[in-house]
Structure formats: C-alpha cells, structure tokens
Amino acid sequence: MKSQAEVTMGLATHSGSGSRRSGSRTAKDTVLCTLAHAYAVTDCTLTLDDDANLGNRLFGSSDDNFKVRVGALSSFTASQQRELFEVLQQNMAPFYGAHSWKTKMARQKKKESKQTDARFAAVFDTQHANDEKLAAFMQFRFVEEEGEPVVYIYELQVQANYQTQGLGKKLVALAEQQGNRANQALTSAPPLTKVMLTVHKSNERARAFYRRLGFDVDDISPAKSDAEGDDAGYYDYEILSKPFS
Incomplete structure (x- = not known):
C-alpha cells in the first residue's frame, strides 16, 4: 500500500467498447x-x-x-x-x-x-x-484514494x-x-469525502498542527492498515485525514 503522495495519479478519460460494464x-x-x-x-x-x-x-x-x-x-x-x-x-x-x-x-x-x-x-x-x-x-489535487474522491494536500x-x-x-x-x-x-x-495528507512521523510540530485542525490518522495509514502485520514500524510517515461535514 502506498500513499497518494508517493504515487502520481492523474485524471484519465475512460472509454468502453460496449454498454456492459462491471x-x-x-x-x-x-x-x-x-x-x-x-x-x-x-x-x-x-x-x-x-x-x-x-x-x-x-x-x-x-x-x-x-x-x-x-x-x-x-x-x-x-x-x-x-x-x-x-x-x-x-x-x-x-x-x-x-x-x-x-x-x-x-x-x-x-x-x-x-x-x-x-x-x-x-x-x-x-x-x-x-x-x-x-x-x-x-x-x-483532487484524486481517488481507495475508491473515494478526496482532496489531497501534497505539500x-x-x-x-x-x-x-x-x-x-x-x-x-x-x-x-x-x-x-x-x-x-x-x-x-x-461527493468528495475528505481532505488527506501525508506527514513525517518525525515532524512532531506538523503533526500537532494538523491535530489542532481536526485531522486524525486515516484508516489506510500504515499505523492502522498494517497494525497486525510486520511492516507497520517500517514506514516513516502517517496518512492523516479530515472528513467533510
């Protein structure tokens, strides 16, 4: 699993050859x-x-x-x-x-x-x-993250x-x-579901800043998604999000 900040994802135009779609x-x-x-x-x-x-x-x-x-x-x-x-x-x-x-x-x-x-x-x-x-x-950017349309703050x-x-x-x-x-x-x-971003775990000042603004660790962040696996401690970042009200 990679965060949107690691994978560049542009908008794409889809065209189909028939009327049947999954x-x-x-x-x-x-x-x-x-x-x-x-x-x-x-x-x-x-x-x-x-x-x-x-x-x-x-x-x-x-x-x-x-x-x-x-x-x-x-x-x-x-x-x-x-x-x-x-x-x-x-x-x-x-x-x-x-x-x-x-x-x-x-x-x-x-x-x-x-x-x-x-x-x-x-x-x-x-x-x-x-x-x-x-x-x-x-x-x-406006991007798709795990099947949801979101606003992603890259920087x-x-x-x-x-x-x-x-x-x-x-x-x-x-x-x-x-x-x-x-x-x-x-x-x-x-609708767009939330605002998302990636922050370094070592950047305590930034993490505290986003918490004050109402951001929390997102479900796709390694701290949660890999909580029971061997890789959770490997990642040096967290993925944070704040839902639209």
Whole structure:
C-alpha cells in the first residue's frame, strides 16, 4: 500500500467498447466524474476571482499584506517557481536526508509539481521591500484514494520567518473550501469525502498542527492498515485525514 503522495495519479478519460460494464468499472467512472467536476468548479471560481479578492476572503479585507495566487505550476513566473522549490528544499530536505534529497526526492518533487492536475496556492507578502516575496504555498489535487474522491494536500510549506502567523491554517482552509464548493455543485456523482495528507512521523510540530485542525490518522495509514502485520514500524510517515461535514 502506498500513499497518494508517493504515487502520481492523474485524471484519465475512460472509454468502453460496449454498454456492459462491471460494477467496479462503473464505480470508478463515477469517482472520475466527481474529480473532473471538482477541477472544473475550482478552476472556474479561481479564474473569476483576482488575487486580491481571494486574499481578502482568506485573510480579511482589513489585511492587505498578503496576496494569494492559485493555479497550475505553469501559471507562476520562473522566479516564483524557484522560490517554491527553495522553500520546499529548506523545509523538507532535513526530513529526507541530504543524500536522499539530492539523488531522488528533489527530482521526484519537481516531477509531481508539473503534473497537469497539480494546483498550487501561493501566499505572497506584498510589503516586501523589493518585490512580492513568497511566504507560503500549498500543492493540492483532487484524486481517488481507495475508491473515494478526496482532496489531497501534497505539500504545505511556510517560510521560516512567516511561521506562526496562521498562513498554513488559511491554506488548509482554502483546500477545504474548494472541496465544499465542488460538493455543493454536485448533483448525481458521489461527493468528495475528505481532505488527506501525508506527514513525517518525525515532524512532531506538523503533526500537532494538523491535530489542532481536526485531522486524525486515516484508516489506510500504515499505523492502522498494517497494525497486525510486520511492516507497520517500517514506514516513516502517517496518512492523516479530515472528513467533510
């Protein structure tokens, strides 16, 4: 069993040669319909909303220090993309180890970020002396996990000098908001069931942060799914989730 953060899964279009389908194929198609719908709703609402308005919704109209931009990686400038990866490296390389990061993980993270179904929400500090400065970002997707349509947070990273200002909490709220919007617009397809993410066991600060936001260990996390097997202690991560109300 691998978590969604380990396996890149894009949206796919299914076509059949006949009218007969198995129950599992039909269930798969309905989940894919939900995911496609969620992307359509999210991309439409975010396209219609400029950066300032989105920032006001998240931070309040009285705070104009931050601007939020959401889109695929290609919608950000080259310098902004470099900032994204610099923050990612600064925060996560210590958890993977220098050798693993240089030889494997940096390349894997960049590949994941360029997938067509990856969406980034980036918070920029507009009060920076020279130019807008990246303060925090989130990478999220709408994916299928164990047969259920979910919002999966691939990355949630905050610059060291912007931590404890509530930026991470606001970005998680944005992921939940987009999932709820998609669910409200659904008619026949099954709704998105929860927000999911993967966190290193050694990252106690992050684990405590997510617990405060209402996340709990998901049933597919190795701590639960392999509880009676020999591999539970092998994994260095947990899969957390928070159901939509």
